[in-house]
Amino acid sequence: MHPNPAFRATPMQDNLAFARARGFGVLSVNGAEGPLAAHVPFLISEDGSFAELHLARSNPIARAFTAGLPALIAVSGPDAYVSPDWYGSDDQVPTWNYIAVHLRGVLSALPEGALRSHVDALSAEHEARLLPKVPWVSEKMSEGAMPRMMRMILPFRFQISAVEGTWKLNQNKTPEVRASAAHHLAEQADPGAQAIAALIRQDLE
Numbered sequence: 136m137h138p139n140p141a142f143r144a145t146p147m148q149d150n151l152a153f154a155r156a157r158g159f160g161v162l163s164v165n166g167a168e169g170p171l172a173a174h175v176p177f178l179i180s181e182d183g184s185f186a187e188l189h190l191a192r193s194n195p196i197a198r199a200f201t202a203g204l205p206a207l208i209a210v211s212g213p214d215a216y217v218s219p220d221w222y223g224s225d226d227q228v229p230t231w232n233y234i235a236v237h238l239r240g241v242l243s244a245l246p247e248g249a250l251r252s253h254v255d256a257l258s259a260e261h262e263a264r265l266l267p268k269v270p271w272v273s274e275k276m277s278e279g280a281m282p283r284m285m286r287m288i289l290p291f292r293f294q295i296s297a298v299e300g301t302w303k304l305n306q307n308k309t310p311e312v313r314a315s316a317a318h319h320l321a322e323q324a325d326p327g328a329q330a331i332a333a334l335i336r337q338d339l340e
Contacts, residue, residue, distance in 0.1 A: 136237060136299045141306040143299070148183075150236045150300035153212065155179040157236075158260065160210035162188065162293075164196055164242065171195045177208065177293070178257055186238065186293040187245070187253050196242075197289055206242040206293060211235050213330035217305070221319035222312045232303050232320075232331045239297040245290040251281070253290050304335045313339060 136143065154160070158179075163172045173196050177188040186208065190197040212234030219227035245253070255273055262270035273281050305313045313335055320332035 136235070137301045137303055139307060142301050142303045144306075145300045145302045147298045147300075150298050151179065151183045153234065153300070154208075154210045154236045154238060154298070155183075157210050157212065160208040160238070162190075162196065162206060162208050162242075164199070164204055164206045166195065166199050171199060175208070176257060176261075178253070178260060179295075183295065183298075185240075185295055187256075187290065188293060189250065189253060189257075189288045189290050191288055193287075200242070200244060200291075202243065204242045206240060208238040208240075208293060209235065210238065213327040213334070215320055215323070215325060215328035215331040217316055217320065221316045222308070223315040224308075224312050227312075230303075230305075232305060232335075234300075234302050234334070236298065236300045238293070238295050239299070240293050240295045243292050243294065245292050247290065250285050250288065250290040254285065302334070304331065304338055306338070310339055 159174070159176050161172050162175045163170055165171070173190060173194050175188045175190065177186040179186045192198075214231060214233035217230050217232055219229055251273075258271060258273070262268075262272075305316055308316075317332040317335040317339075320328040320335070323329065
């Protein structure tokens with residue numbers, strides 16, 4: 136997380152809502168020979184106290200798992216390079232604006248019997264965001280196919296102990312300078328730059 140408090144004023148519930156909406160991040164733990172990381176979809180509980188996820192049995196984190204393993208899930212949002220020329224102000228330097236939320240906590244294994252309901256809930260969450268279509272459900276699969284595929288993965292619960300967010304949107308600069316940067320970012324073809332521009336403008340309202 137960026138140390139400047141200007142970028143870390145977003146309320147915890149907003150950071151949690153951002154992570155919940157993204158539903159995908161990098162799970163990281165300390166392994167015997169160094170850091171281990173896995174890119175995982177996850178579901179955050181309604182009260183924000185935990186997330187559920189799954190890993191392939193062959194994943195290094197699953198293989199190295201021990202009960203109560205401290206872990207972090209890093210959730211990334213839009214990001215964009217900002218040119219000093221865009222500020223309309225002298226003596227500026229290049230920077231990078233971005234959104235990121237870190238969830239800290241403890242990873243625990245769930246009983247394998249919890250896997251089916253987790254997979255169904257995860258697919259239901261993301262199928263509901265796809266329009267227009269009839270949501271996919273696991274019952275569409277032929278008999279025996281789903282259990283066979285689920286043997287390749289394991290369910291886990293991530294108990295959330297801390298939520299940290301960085302929303303770096305040039306808050307350490309004047310409104311005029313920020314507005315100028317947003318104008319130029321909005322003109323770029325990169326969707327990330329356009330998203331950052333929209334967030335800066337929203338923050339200036």
